Amino acid sequence: MKIAIVCYPTFGGSGVVATELGLELARKGHQIHFITYSQPVRLALLNQNIFYHEVHVPEYPLFHYQPYELALSSKLVDMVKLHKIEVLHVHYAIPHAYAGYMAKKMLEEEGIRIPMVTTLHGTDITLVGNHPFYKPAVSFSINKSDVVTSVSNSLKEDTYRLFDIKKEIKVIPNFIEINKERLDVNDPCHRSLMATSDEKVVTHISNFRKVKRIDDVVKIFFEIQKHIPAKLMMVGDGPEKEKAETLCQELGIQSKVIFFGNSNEIDKILCFTDLFLLPSETESFGLAALEAMSCGVPVISSNSGGLPEVNIDGVTGYLSNVGDVQDMSKNAISILKDDKILSQFKRNALQEASEYDIKKILPLYENVYEEVIKSY
Numbered sequence: 001m002k003i004a005i006v007c008y009p010t011f012g013g014s015g016v017v018a019t020e021l022g023l024e025l026a027r028k029g030h031q032i033h034f035i036t037y038s039q040p041v042r043l044a045l046l047n048q049n050i051f052y053h054e055v056h057v058p059e060y061p062l063f064h065y066q067p068y069e070l071a072l073s074s075k076l077v078d079m080v081k082l083h084k085i086e087v088l089h090v091h092y093a094i095p096h097a098y099a100g101y102m103a104k105k106m107l108e109e110e111g112i113r114i115p116m117v118t119t120l121h122g123t124d125i126t127l128v129g130n131h132p133f134y135k136p137a138v139s140f141s142i143n144k145s146d147v148v149t150s151v152s153n154s155l156k157e158d159t160y161r162l163f164d165i166k167k168e169i170k171v172i173p174n175f176i177e178i179n180k181e182r183l184d185v186n187d188p189c190h191r192s193l194m195a196t197s198d199e200k201v202v203t204h205i206s207n208f209r210k211v212k213r214i215d216d217v218v219k220i221f222f223e224i225q226k227h228i229p230a231k232l233m234m235v236g237d238g239p240e241k242e243k244a245e246t247l248c249q250e251l252g253i254q255s256k257v258i259f260f261g262n263s264n265e266i267d268k269i270l271c272f273t274d275l276f277l278l279p280s281e282t283e284s285f286g287l288a289a290l291e292a293m294s295c296g297v298p299v300i301s302s303n304s305g306g307l308p309e310v311n312i313d314g315v316t317g318y319l320s321n322v323g324d325v326q327d328m329s330k331n332a333i334s335i336l337k338d339d340k341i342l343s344q345f346k347r348n349a350l351q352e353a354s355e356y357d358i359k360k361i362l363p364l365y366e367n368v369y370e371e372v373i374k375s376y
């Protein structure tokens with residue numbers, strides 16, 4: 001199939017999911033066209049099945065805001081015609097579903113009919129999309145999509161609760177490549193660079209936005225290190241990072257906390273991680289938690305949104321109410337203090353992650369494309 005993928009090319013989960021999906025589809029022989037404003041961060045390789053078409057938005061002083069949706073929908077029209085693309089798959093409703101629908105309508109004027117699959121990722125529904133300024137346009141473009149998928153049951157329910165949606169929403173969970181060569185054989189895990197042999201390694205990875213409750217990450221670690229020798233790896237970048245650094249200084253733990261910034265090598269950090277922290281306010285799925293679990297790392301998380309679907313309480317880690325730093329700390333310590341318990345949680349995490357193996361999830365998307373193309 002010839003598939004166009006529209007996504008945010010950044011480190012955010014939706015962009016990562018869209019890119020990994022495209023790469024795997026290309027490996028299976030489908031022709032994948034990424035259409036976005038810069039090359040997706042995980043798209044290192046362009047090959048005969050992978051194309052990248054950049055959306056340019058020319059600066060013009062008249063515009064206070066440059067019209068990205070217009071440029072994107074025009075680019076979609078051009079690329080569909082040029083490459084005979086059969087289906088549009090847009091990730092993240094805002095503004096991609098809206099621009100995709102406009103492209104569909106423009107193509108229809110020229111006698112070309114093309115279906116659009118929209119995948120909802122989370123903040124496009126629960127935070128941004130729900131804002132009254134966007135809501136009518138988001139409802140409209142979801143209802144106008146030919147197929148709507150969401151990455152968890154929780155997000156599906158939120159979408160029905162928050163919007164007037166008449167379409168069926170199909171849940172296709174996020175995925176992970178389970179058996180991939182994570183580390184270079186000549187460059188194995190560098191745990192000793194980060195921690196001494198008696199120290200446990202705790203990691204958090206995110207875009208450091210408010211919704212991730214970065215303060216809670218630091219406070220949980222503060223409690224852990226009182227009882228267990230430990231280091232905290234903070235991976236990612238965003239608006240809350242500076243505050244987190246200040247909090248570490250105030251608590252006197254700055255020497256135990258390493259801030260990495262954005263990284264394309266999270267496997268190299270997860271390989272020596274003992275515990276992952278994700279105390280988010282809300283999380284439609286929690287891809288970072290799944291990535292940790294796929295490296296055999298148990299998770300301490302909040303119980304909000306789709307997290308309970310991924311992190312199984314008492315099995316792959318523990319769940320607590322949002323903001324309950326005390327409970328999260330207690331649970332973290334209970335896992336880290338005993339190597340036998342820690343090993344069991346690590347095994348469980350890896351086993352549960354295998355349920356989300358890309359090999360199992362990819363055919364679900366392929367079915368969606370095949371069915372919708374057939375129905376057109």
Ligand code: GMT
Binds near residue numbers: 282
């Ligand atoms: O987590 C973020 O803030 C980024 C956001 C995105 O759209 O890139 O992530 C959302 O989509 C991910 C991939 O489907 C999910 O794993 C995240 O849980 C979801 N984030 C939220 O719901 C806050």
